[in-house]
Amino acid sequence: MYTVEVKSDKEKRQFLDVVDEIYKNDDAYVRPLDIMIEEVFDPEANDFFQHGNAVRFLLMNDDNKPIGRVAAFINEKKAYGFQQPTGGMGFFECINDKDAAFMLFDAAKNWLSERGMEAMDGPINFGENDNFWGLLVEGFTQPAFGMQYNPPYYKDFFEAYGFENYFEQVTNHLDLQKPFPERFWKIAGWVGRKPGYHFRHFTWQESEKFIQDFIEIYNDAWQFHENFTPMKADTLRKSLKEAKDFMDEELIWFAYYEDTPIGFFVQFPDVNQILKHFHGKMNFVNKLRFVYLKWRKVMTRTRVVIMGIRPRWQRNGIESGIFWHLRKVVSKKPWIKEMELSWVGDFNPKMRALHDSVGAVFGKKHITYRYLFDEEKRREKQRASAIPLDTREQVNS
The missing domain is CATH 3.40.630.30 (Gcn5-related N-acetyltransferase (GNAT))
Incomplete structure (x- = not known):
């Protein structure tokens, strides 16, 4: 060898x-x-x-x-x-x-x-x-x-x-066909109606605004992570461009207090449910197959890529408020049956507690x-x- x-x-x-x-x-x-x-x-x-x-x-x-x-x-x-x-x-x-x-x-x-x-x-x-x-x-x-x-x-x-x-x-899985704990929805409804707080989902029409809001939230919320590196706008633009063919605007949410961006929740449909048929290739034929399979709604789960709340607004139930609004969107998309909450390090006890609060169950562990x-x-x-x-x-x- x-x-x-x-x-x-x-x-x-x-x-x-x-x-x-x-x-x-x-x-x-x-x-x-x-x-x-x-x-x-x-x-x-x-x-x-x-x-x-x-x-x-x-x-x-x-x-x-x-x-x-x-x-x-x-x-x-x-x-x-x-x-x-x-x-x-x-x-x-x-x-x-x-x-x-x-x-x-x-x-x-x-x-x-x-x-x-x-x-x-x-x-x-x-x-x-x-x-x-x-x-x-x-x-x-x-x-x-x-x-x-x-x-x-x-x-x-x-x-x-x-x-x-x-x-x-740790990656946990959330069965969207099962009801969330009632206590969670009580908190979510209260936060969702608090004066000064409002929630919006991403739109391509205002993508530059959301990119800047993401950076403001990320650079504040992640400053205490080990070896934190500030997020760049170009990095985000590239990621969004790569995901445009399969992303759903209504599955990405931002939280605001008055005009200040304070939190985000980013998830994408799991395109692996389509790509498993392509053997790593995105040629012309597979591009046609992609459009067809997407139309057939074979993507029945989402992957939560990142979620963050700025420190000043943590422990105010902002995550619950985001889920409160997201619930209405998911109810209109009955083909989405599962949400994968990935991945949360053992250095992040707050996010692990959130997974427990919504009733997510263990799915995978990486080291x-x-x-x-x-x-x-x-x-x-x-x-x-x-x-x-x-x-x-x-x-x-």
């Missing part, structure tokens, strides 16, 4: 297609669109190359056939905010062979170490954490769009190599691992910092 850095068009194709062998007998797997993977490693398409770098490797067997892959990357805006310079590894796929897996891990580690990194987190994305983030360890059902899926045996590879649990990510290159330092367990339960006090202090 040997590793090779991905450079040629043939190697790029092999990097994409190696999943066919690994998941050939796995009915739950949904191959991501090839173009999504390629854009991650395209400096013209991925803004993270403005402050970082990435590389891809293939693992070949003795017959020169690809049997695994991995990527390594450095996000310079975050790498130096930890106890040690920390890079990332991801897009790991491998046959069920520990030696093969370790060769891929070594390739990522060596590339990062040569560039001054002393640790690596993985599997993560060279981009935002709403896609391709974390190792699936429980709940091996069909993944929602952007959610990481992998064979169960990967967990043994990561932990045997020396990766340690840095944080856990984001950290591997320290120095064996002595590896004995010191590192965990992601928890977000304070009451960030209002942090703002006012």
Whole structure:
């Protein structure tokens, strides 16, 4: 076995297609669109190359056939905010062979170490954490769009190599055919009618306004997250453009106090319910099939990508107020039967409490691992910092 850095068009194709062998007998797997993977490693398409770098490797067997892959990357805006310079590894796929897996891990580690990194987190994305983030360890059902899926045996590879649990990510499922707890709706109705508060769903006609409102909320609400990086308007515009073909304006909501944006709730129909038929390709025929399947309303669940409330307005029931208005929308779309609330880290107890309050049940668990290159330092367990339960006090202090 040997590793090779991905450079040629043939190697790029092999990097994409190696999943066919690994998941050939796995009915739950949904191959991501090839173009999504390629854009991650395209400096013209991925803004993270403005402050970082990435590389891809293939693992070949003795017959020169690809049997695994991995990527390594450095996000310079975050790498130096930890106890040690920390890079990332991801897009790991491998046959069920520990030696093969370790060769891929070594390739990522060596590339990062040569560039001054002393640790690596993985599997993560060279981009935002709403896609391709974390190792699936429980709940091996069909993944929602952007959610990481992998064979169960990967967990043994990561932990045997020396990766340690840095944080856990829980995804819960909400059955929209079951009523919410009555106490929740009482709070929601009260908030929804409070003077000064109002709620609006996203519209393309006013997309620039909503982009600016999102940034104002995000940069305030996420300031206490570990290694917070402010959101950029161009990043949002690109994400919206990519989702335009399948998104539903009425499923994205914003909360306001008078004219001040104070919260948002972003979810998309689960386009994986369509893409599972496309084998990673969005050619002309599949574009026609996409329109047809969308018309047939085969997307019966949504994925909640992100939700946030500005610190000053937290613990005021704003989330409940958003659900109060969202309920009316969902009632008009009876084909939507399930909402996937993904993913909430164990460093975010407030959001986990919200999942419990609406009656969501466990669906999946992912782990984001950290591997320290120095064996002595590896004995010191590192965990992601928890977000304070009451960030209002942090703002006012």
